[in-house]
Amino acid sequence: xxxxxxxxxxxxxxxxxxxxxxxxxxxxxxxxxxxxxxxxxxxxxxxxxxxxxxxxxxxxxxxxxxxxxxxxxxxxxxxxxxxxxxxxxxxxxxxxxxxxxxxxxxxxxxxxxxxxxxxxxxxxxxxxxxxxxxxxxxxxxxxxxxxxxxxxxxxxxxxxxxxxxxxxxxxxxxxxxxxxxxxxxxxxxxxxxxxxxxxxxxxxxxxxxxxxxxxxxxxxxxxxxxxxxxxxxxxxxxxxxxxxxxxxxxxxxxxxxxxxxxxxxxxxxxxxxxxxxxxxxxxxxxxxxxxxxxxxxxxxxxxxxxxxxxxxxxxxxxxxxxxxxxxxxxxxxxxxxxxxxxxxxxxxxxxxxxxxxxxxxxxxxxxxxxxxxx
Amino acid sequence: xxxxxxxxxxxxxxxxxxxxxxxxxxxxxxxxxxxxxxxxxxxxxxxxxxxxxxxxxxxxxxxxxxxxxxxxxxxxxxxxxxxxxxxxxxxxxxxxxxxxxxxxxxxxxxxxxxxxxxxxxxxxxxxxxxxxxxxxxxxxxxxxxxxxxxxxxxxxxxxxxxxxxxxxxxxxxxxxxxxxxxxxxxxxxxxxxxxxxxxxxxxxxxxxxxxxxxxxxxxxxxxxxxxxxxxxxxxxxxxxxxxxxxxxxxxxxxxxxxxxxxxxxxxxxxxxxxxxxxxxxxxxxxxxxxxxxxxxxxxxxxxxxxxxxxxxxxxxxxxxxxxxxxxxxxxxxxxxxxxxxxxxxxxxxxxxxxxxxxxxxxxxxxxxxxxxxx
Numbered sequence: 001x002x003x004x005x006x007x008x009x010x011x012x013x014x015x016x017x018x019x020x021x022x023x024x025x026x027x028x029x030x031x032x033x034x035x036x037x038x039x040x041x042x043x044x045x046x047x048x049x050x051x052x053x054x055x056x057x058x059x060x061x062x063x064x065x066x067x068x069x070x071x072x073x074x075x076x077x078x079x080x081x082x083x084x085x086x087x088x089x090x091x092x093x094x095x096x097x098x099x100x101x102x103x104x105x106x107x108x109x110x111x112x113x114x115x116x117x118x119x120x121x122x123x124x125x126x127x128x129x130x131x132x133x134x135x136x137x138x139x140x141x142x143x144x145x146x147x148x149x150x151x152x153x154x155x156x157x158x159x160x161x162x163x164x165x166x167x168x169x170x171x172x173x174x175x176x177x178x179x180x181x182x183x184x185x186x187x188x189x190x191x192x193x194x195x196x197x198x199x200x201x202x203x204x205x206x207x208x209x210x211x212x213x214x215x216x217x218x219x220x221x222x223x224x225x226x227x228x229x230x231x232x233x234x235x236x237x238x239x240x241x242x243x244x245x246x247x248x249x250x251x252x253x254x255x256x257x258x259x260x261x262x263x264x265x266x267x268x269x270x271x272x273x274x275x276x277x278x279x280x281x282x283x284x285x286x287x288x289x290x291x292x293x294x295x296x297x298x299x300x301x302x303x304x305x306x307x308x309x310x311x312x313x314x315x316x317x318x319x320x321x322x323x324x325x326x327x328x329x330x331x332x333x334x335x336x337x338x339x340x341x342x343x344x345x346x347x348x349x350x351x352x353x354x355x356x357x358x359x360x361x362x363x364x365x366x367x368x369x370x371x372x373x374x
Numbered sequence: 375x376x377x378x379x380x381x382x383x384x385x386x387x388x389x390x391x392x393x394x395x396x397x398x399x400x401x402x403x404x405x406x407x408x409x410x411x412x413x414x415x416x417x418x419x420x421x422x423x424x425x426x427x428x429x430x431x432x433x434x435x436x437x438x439x440x441x442x443x444x445x446x447x448x449x450x451x452x453x454x455x456x457x458x459x460x461x462x463x464x465x466x467x468x469x470x471x472x473x474x475x476x477x478x479x480x481x482x483x484x485x486x487x488x489x490x491x492x493x494x495x496x497x498x499x500x501x502x503x504x505x506x507x508x509x510x511x512x513x514x515x516x517x518x519x520x521x522x523x524x525x526x527x528x529x530x531x532x533x534x535x536x537x538x539x540x541x542x543x544x545x546x547x548x549x550x551x552x553x554x555x556x557x558x559x560x561x562x563x564x565x566x567x568x569x570x571x572x573x574x575x576x577x578x579x580x581x582x583x584x585x586x587x588x589x590x591x592x593x594x595x596x597x598x599x600x601x602x603x604x605x606x607x608x609x610x611x612x613x614x615x616x617x618x619x620x621x622x623x624x625x626x627x628x629x630x631x632x633x634x635x636x637x638x639x640x641x642x643x644x645x646x647x648x649x650x651x652x653x654x655x656x657x658x659x660x661x662x663x664x665x666x667x668x669x670x671x672x673x674x675x676x677x678x679x680x681x682x683x684x685x686x687x688x689x690x691x692x693x694x695x696x697x698x699x700x701x702x703x704x705x706x707x708x709x710x711x712x713x714x715x716x717x718x719x720x721x722x723x724x725x726x727x728x729x730x731x732x733x734x735x736x737x738x739x740x741x742x743x744x745x746x747x748x
Contacts, residue, residue: 003472004439004440004441004443004444004472005466005469006441007439007441007463038684038685039654039656039684040734042656043656064684064685064686065378065381065652065685065735066378066379067380067381067735068735069378070377070378089381089623089652089685089686090623090624090701092379092701092702095378095379098377098378109624110624112701135626137632137633137638138635138636139626139628139632139633139634139635139648139680139688140634140650140680140686140688141623141686144626144627171633171635171636171637171638172636172638175637178638180633180638249463249464249483249515250483250484250515252509252513252518253518254513258511258513259511259513259545259554260513260514261513261514262512262545262546263545263549264511264546264552274513276514276515278438278439281726281727281731282412282413282414282417282730284731286727287723287724287727288662288722306513306514309514310412310413310416310438310727310730311412311413311438311439311462311463312438312463312514314513314514327464327466327486328466348662349662352655353655353660353684356656356684357655357658357731359730360414360734361413361439361442
């Protein structure tokens with residue numbers, strides 16, 4: 001924002017993202033591993049993350065929205081990559097020219113969208129690439145059963161388009177034993193049987209760990225690239241990518257019986273030392289962490305006391321090494337002692353939301369990325 | 375992000391912000407009304423909001439961080455305003471020159487910060503403006519009791535600085551009957567009695583409604599400017615400022631017994647029509663709205679069914695006017711039928727967080743602002 005010293009510093013380790021990508025890509029070989037970089041690469045910066053992945057020979061990217069695809073195409077061009085970009089959100093009729101101009105592959109979600117694309121291809125006299133997304137139970141995006149029936153009965157609807165991928169998305173893949181996984185696998189196989197032969201994709205980060213029958217031809221690595229645990233009930237096989245530090249603005253001693261923060265929701269039962277840190281919910285450090293989250297100072301846990309406010313949070317630093325508790329010192333909000341899965345659990349959400357909520361006021365520092373050029 | 379049609383449109387009514395400012399400013403007359411524009415004007419855009427307020431003769435602004443102050447000074451210069459800018463977060467020794475260069479007033483939070491500023495002023499040979507923030511029970515930022523005692527005993531510590539405001543902040547002002555309000559008022563008065571005569575400020579948006587004895591010389595209007603209810607247990611006297619619309623990407627019919635979204639958390643008990651909208655928690659539409667929030671379509675409530683995902687949410691649109699439920703149509707996520715207080719209550723948070731979480735993927739449209747030039 002300016003040369004002003006920041007109140008929070010977000011460090012993104014691009015090499016760790018690349019190592020996570022390679023770990024997953026090797027795990028699924030010979031299946032292709034694509035990278036999901038929607039929502040500004042899960043909040044970590046599309047302009048930095050995508051070139052690092054492209055240099056690591058990632059050949060396929062997934063985004064959610066057309067505008068994200070347009071931005072990513074520019075970024076990849078600058079990085080001298082001509083990787084494929086899929087747009088998961090589907091296609092509106094008025095978006096077709098922009099898809100073509102930016103060489104984006106729409107994931108068509110119903111017969112109407114397919115018809116829009118086929119008409120466009122015929123008018124252009126060119127079979128432009130597209131994917132078909134099949135709904136297998138998520139009920140969010142993708143061909144409904146009735147549309148699939150009609151398409152299976154009338155395969156000529158695909159004439160003129162270049163169908164390059166058929167995909168679907170699992171609703172419960174983070175729970176390996178959930179019956180929904182096998183049910184969706186069965187439905188996806190049945191759909192593939194009724195459609196022209198084509199490359200297929202079902203698994204995202206967690207789906208990759210459900211067994212090889214879930215892998216098909218392409219997997220879509222998302223949260224795992226960014227350090228999220230794709231196997232929430234087992235140790236995290238991924239490397240942490242993000243560190244978030246917040247600056248101590250003030251330190252004070254409080255007496256037994258005093259309260260802290262809005263609503264006076266925390267009352268001290270003994271004399272304590274507290275530190276006020278310049279990070280709040282306007283920085284995406286969710287207000288649900290009030291009285292539940294914590295920071296680490298020299299490896300010691302410092303619990304959040306009172307409510308997280310817009311620009312500030314307060315920590316009980318009584319147990320922290322006193323020499324590290326001074327105005328201007330940085331505390332660890334996310335890092336080696338405070339993984340994004342830990343923070344998410346304390347906030348009552350998932351690590352995805354911790355990442356995408358990371359706010360605009362942090363100074364963002366990127367490490368690595370370039371060294372992974374070949 | 376590009377010329378791509380947006381999946382979400384955020385409209386900010388600058389005239390409504392100006393009308394809210396004038397309503398509050400007139401209410402507290404002859405007391406001065408300042409505007410709190412920290413966190414990018416509560417997420418609504420500092421570069422647009424601040425000039426509109428400056429044209430409405432707002433003469434004092436409050437931000438949280440030095441970098442925000444630097445940005446605001448540039449914006450105000452362009453808008454030909456030389457309004458006062460206070461930085462609430464305090465002062466670090468290495469920040470002093472930047473405060474001076476940008477004519478920012480630090481809110482000094484303890485004796486150490488006062489000493490930094492006084493030393494700087496003496497070195498510059500100039501009494502530069504500053505404010506003193508007194509902690510009266512929030513225990514977050516501000517002079518602790520011990521520091522206040524020392525300052526009262528040694529008033530020469532203020533020699534060389536230009537003390538222009540003494541402020542404090544209420545912890546429970548949204549609850550008019552909370553005993554903390556009177557307790558903090560008493561402590562603030564006691565502090566003022568022990569310090570050199572100076573302009574004073576205690577009340578923010580809610581504090582303004584606690585009675586005239588809370589107003590002192592300057593009030594700091596924050597969330598109320600942006601449409602938040604400063605009197606949460608009574609009707610909202612403020613005008614709504616924000617509208618958020620999300621685009622329908624797909625519509626589908628589901629049968630009884632089907633589920634929707636991640637974790638299959640919502641099961642339909644009868645056949646329903648659902649619409650998938652291109653807004654998710656990566657847009658700051660909090661994941662805690664899963665199965666709790668809703669949208670409005672033609673004035674009819676459409677509840678969120680299933681979990682809010684990163685880029686998408688799903689609505690039960692069975693009761694909505696069918697002609698308004700089609701791909702490409704926009705639904706109201708925040709607006710006349712869905713105030714920010716409603717959304718906040720459903721999300722289990724406060725309207726402040728709903729505003730500051732508003733994400734970067736929306737197309738942002740501003741209405742008004744210029745016409746209020748005089």
